[in-house]
Amino acid sequence: MIKESYYNIHNILKFKLVSEKENWLEFLDRQFKYFSIDIDKEDDMDFEFRLGEMPISLKTDTLKVGKYLVKEGIIYWEDSRKFGKWKIAIKGLNEKKTTIFFDGNDLSCKYLFYQVIEPLFYYKLSLKGYILLHSSCVGDGERAFAFPALLGTGKTSLLLLLLEHGMKEYFSDDFTIFSKEGIVYNYPTPISLFDYNVAKCPFIKKRLTAWERILIARNSWIYKLSAGFAKPPLFANLDSVFPEIQIGNSKPLSAIFLLKTTTNNNFFIKEDVEGSVLIPGLMWINKFEFNSFLNFIEAYSYGNPQKGVFSHWEEFKNNLLGLLKSTKCHEIYIPQKFDYRNKEFLDSLQKIMAK
Structure with a gap:
């Protein structure tokens, strides 16, 4: 059964988690429980994390940048670390709402939190002046x-x-x-x-x-x-x-x-x-903390030059x-x-x- 959870971080960042994997939702909800809210306006979300699904097709019009596959507004890659193994796609990195599709084994969820979610928070907070x-x-x-x-x-x-x-x-x-x-x-x-x-x-x-x-x-x-x-x-x-x-x-x-x-x-x-x-x-x-983030955002920028320069470090x-x-x-x-x-x-x- 698919469940949805909504979070609001000081009215600065809003996001939702969507998944049928209860153990993943439990882990992430423990991290963000202080910011948990009832359903909010769908058009007000900064992020939507869809866990356990990968509907995006990258068979055509795809540019390979190292391990990353990049096309218009989308970046996809597969990765592993220690016992975790996963695949991920990010859509609309520089849009008002960014959607993240993530799937992997049971031990991959903490890498989603540390290697994807928090670096993305850093990125959008920097652009918002935080x-x-x-x-x-x-x-x-x-x-x-x-x-x-x-x-x-x-x-x-x-x-x-x-x-x-x-x-x-x-x-x-x-x-x-x-x-x-x-x-x-x-x-x-x-x-x-x-x-x-x-x-x-x-x-x-x-x-x-x-x-x-x-x-x-x-x-x-x-x-x-x-x-x-x-x-x-x-x-x-x-x-x-x-x-x-x-x-x-x-x-x-x-x-x-x-x-x-x-x-x-x-x-x-x-x-x-x-x-x-x-x-x-x-x-x-x-x-040092966001080293993996540096790689995928540069690959996304390389494959989407029409989206403009990502000046997050200058903003930071x-x-x-x-x-x-x-x-x-x-x-x-x-x-x-x-x-x-x-x-x-x-x-x-x-x-x-x-x-």
Whole structure:
């Protein structure tokens, strides 16, 4: 039985999911449950994701660009990663409404979320004057503080530390939405926890159930036995881990702290950095996160030259410049093996955040 689900992200992006695969809808609905709505106007959608079907024919008038097949307004390709295998077609990438057809094995759904849906959100948000940045974000009830970082740098561990020690609001763990005028909008997907988060933030153990601790240990063994091939996280809902913390809706951004790893043994916080200095690092973070997106959008542009130039990186950069123009900017250098129980670090960070 085909089911439809509708979502509205702060009246900025609207989309619907259509599928008869209930396990896929359950996974995606858990990611987007905060934005779930009743049926909305069909002509008001930015995206329509049709899962488990592939009705588009590319037998004629098709240009082959690497692994991609491109024709008027459409791009198609097949791909795989680790245990996931899928095929996908995107229609009307630069139209008001973009339709995505996706089909694959049961393990491919998470790749749809990370490799297709979120990069497409980034793309359309950039064109609308907003920013989707790989960043965690918390708030004190009046202001928001963002911590962009490359994967594995420590933004989730830092998020846990700040929620444990006084922050009142949670906005996001993985990606955060900003307006170029300096407003933060929440993007509250489940928190992804790994064994290293628990090792760096042992205080989190008491907030997890016995079963959740078992799952983290099991996932750690899967990672080791697969020689790093499989790396499943524990998806934890905020209300179960931090029931006292509110999910913030939108707040003015007070400061942005770009996290960087260092080979030194001690942390270092560099205050009051020029916003323009942070731009290359912030752009590189999203380029790293959305690497597959870069390939298919370039292939689509090559096969659809009449559709115009896709200047998403220029739009993204201009939006960042607008955001950082009125935002305090800092850099945090964190050792690769860092214990977040370090009181000096927490005191130093809280002192800067209080300014």
